[in-house]
Amino acid sequence: MFNRSLNQRSILTILFVFSLIVFLASLRSFQLQALHQQSSQTTLPTSPPLDEFGPPGEDNCKAPSTTVDTIVIVKTGANEIYEKLPTLLLTALRDYDPANLLIFSDLGQQLGPYTIHDALDNVTHSVKSQNPEFGYYRTLQEYQENGQDASRLRESFHDAAWNLDKYKFLHMVEKTWKMRPNRKWYIFIEADTYLVQSNLRLWLARLDSSRPHYLGAPTSLNGEAFPHGGSGFILSGKALSMFADGNEGIAAEYDDAMQYEKFGDYMLMKALKAQGVKFRSSWPLLQAEKPSTLPFGPGPDTGVRHWCQPVVTMHHISPDEASQIWAFEQTVQDSSKPILMKDFYEQMIASEIRAERDDWYNLSDDLMYRARGMDGDRQKSGDDMSAIEKEAHLSFEHCRRVCEEHNRCFQFAYTDQSCGFSYSYRLGSKYEGDPSEPSFKSGWILEKIARDNGANTCSSPRWPGSTV
Structure with missing residues (x-):
């Protein structure tokens, strides 16, 4: 069984490396096409060929990524990992050293140089054994043990995977502190969340990590605001330490209550609040929209015009959309200035709008x-x-x-x-x-x-x- 698993991992690794090569080639083709289309609208600086950027994680990236004091944490699931995660690693997180990335799922596995951590292995035994929601978790373990493809479970176990997802939040956050303690910033996103690195870096430079920041795009439940997980949320080192430092096992304390809640991001807000960490809205920098759904201009009666704000996260990004955003980022010459909503509209959307x-x-x-x-x-x-x-x-x-x-x-x-x-x-x-x-x-x-x-x-x- 060990040899069989080893052979499967070797095959998956080869496939992943091959996918990197094919994807980079397609990105280059798209970038040239996008620049040709945009040239009829406005004059853009010539983007360097992709070759000049080198492999992901190298120091020769066009714009510097955030420092070792910033950890990016990605939450995903085993039945979608090969569909979404490779695109994220090749685009928004391309310049990140794997040491500054943590990836959590409902199944521990390896994806090339990236270790995928099991976010659920420390869930209380009684909850795992008695709650039917964990039947899917056990099925994933069996599939892995038998060398089966977990992506085949996506359709038949879609609801089960979604119901299990809520348990990941608190355990993922606690594990993050244990694995990467005492950093300045912790950025939590999902596998279909696009993170605009240059804007993130400029924004964090304006904030004090020694204060308990808990930032995100607000939604609400029971009259309480909490950050929408898919839009991403940010914890300063101070905030995460108040929750996890010296509180080993704190996530498991909420496992029983989690069975009766629908949203893990809501329970995370409750748990952080109990430790003195209060949520603060950072919308529209962090948000659930993407370029094709962003409401540009005045909008309804919220008093917010979507135009001059930088964008840090966008959600429900398809692989093709991630490629387009990444290609657009490469045309931006001055990384000391943020990319605004106005820029996304002018360079990616305006030419598509017609009568x-x-x-x-x-x-x-x-x-x-x-x-x-x-x-x-x-x-x-x-x-x-x-x-x-x-x-x-x-x-x-x-x-x-x-x-x-x-x-x-x-x-x-x-x-x-x-x-x-x-x-x-x-x-x-x-x-x-x-x-x-x-x-x-x-x-x-x-x-x-x-x-x-x-x-x-x-x-x-x-x-x-x-x-x-």
């Missing part, structure tokens, strides 16, 4: 106009509609006409007697809904978007709060 697109949904739902008898959220009351607004649901052209006249509407989406407006501009994606259902058609008011772009320049980046 209209069939079978496309651009996420327009800030205000809705539906046919009489169709109820739904954000519906404008019929009593408050003008005569032309009452016809917005009739067709794509009617929807466009009302959007053009509405002073806040930048784009719209139409489907089957439903017209949606957006107070920002977003790209969205091709509609891939049920083929038997009506599709979406999306439109943008290009003149309004151009005026908004011209009226809003960025004299300086908008970091959250002041230097602390």
Whole structure:
């Protein structure tokens, strides 16, 4: 069995190295294509060939990565590890020494030079043995022992993997301190989270790691805010030490309670709060959107214009999107200045926005106009509609006409007697809904978007709060 496992690991290692070579070649092809497309919009500096950057982790990276005082921790799962993690390691984390990376999963294994740590091996025995959620965990161990491919479990055990994921949070955080204690910063992300290294480095330079920082993009449960795990969260060395230093086994103290909670990131907030570490929002630097879904411009009534802020994390990034973002980063010549949302829009999104697109949904739902008898959220009351607004649901052209006249509407989406407006501009994606259902058609008011772009320049980046 040992020889069989060894042979399997050797094969996987060879495949991973081969994947690196193929992926780097595809990145180079994409980068040249992206630069050619962008040249018709604006003049960009010529990006050096990928060869000049060398293998991942070398010191000849174009922009310096964060220091040894910063540890990046990636949470993933065995049934998706080969789909998502290699892309992350080749793009956003390309310049990181493996010693400054920790990767946690629901199965311990090796991926080339990277050790994948089991985040769940210290979960209380009674919880593991009595809770059916850990049946999937035992199945993973059996698959590994028998040399089977755990990725085959993804479809049939999708819900089981998701339910098990919540137990990783606290144990991952405690293990991180034990394995890499006394660092200044700990950056926790997931395998489909993109980390903009240059912006992270500039942001951390503004913060004091001796203070108990616990930063992230807020969501809420039971009236309490906590950082959304997929958007990434950051703990200063002081904050993590308050939780884990001298508190060996603290994660296991929450295992029983975790059985009755839905979100591990929520329980982590509760556990940190009990140790005196309070969460603070750092949205929109850390966030769940990505370039194609970011709401650029004014947006709804939050008082936040998405334009001059740097971006540190983005979530639900596909391998192709990660490649595009990485290629764009290589065109940025001055790493002393942050990459702003405005830059992502101008270099990655603007050329894709056009007057209209069939079978496309651009996420327009800030205000809705539906046919009489169709109820739904954000519906404008019929009593408050003008005569032309009452016809917005009739067709794509009617929807466009009302959007053009509405002073806040930048784009719209139409489907089957439903017209949606957006107070920002977003790209969205091709509609891939049920083929038997009506599709979406999306439109943008290009003149309004151009005026908004011209009226809003960025004299300086908008970091959250002041230097602390």
